Amino acid sequence: MIHHTCDCCKQAIDSKNSVRYIVRLEVYASLDPVEEDLSDDRDHxxxxxxxxxxLDGDEDAGIADEVYHQVRYDLCSDCRRRFVENPLGRPVSQQFDFSQN
Ligand SMILES: [Zn+2]
Structure with a gap:
């Protein structure tokens, strides 16, 4: 039996009683041309x-990661809701009133 844990709160995700959510993040440099050139039909x-x-070699791994970064997380339903509410982890100025039933 595959045992999943939430990558956010580290709780076990019981597949019988709860849904495991997968977040796939893809962050890459836009490489937009500085000048507007509509004839520029490059594939970014x-x-x-x-x-x-x-970029060859381990010493360039950091640079490659800045250009293109992909990561995957498993989330429980609670953390999924929090992620959707605030995906960038911005400071929340006011407390949301989540009902805890
Ligand atoms: Zn969680």
């Missing part, structure tokens, strides 16, 4: 791929 993802291909 292809460019990122090219950049990554030219």
């Amino acid at each position: 993802l292809l460019e990122i791929h090219d950049i990554l291909e030219h």
Whole structure:
């Protein structure tokens, strides 16, 4: 039996009683041209791929991670709700009134 834990609160996610939610985050440099040039029909993802291909060796891993970063999290339903409410983890100025039934 595969045992999943929430990557946020570290609680076990019991597949019988609760749903496991998967968050996939993809963060990449936009590489937008500085000047507006509508004839520029570049494929930005292809460019990122090219950049990554030219980055060899472990010392460049940090640079590659800045250009393109993908991560996956397992979340329980509570953490999923919190993530959806505030995906960027911004400070919440006012307390939301979540009912705790
Ligand atoms: Zn959780």
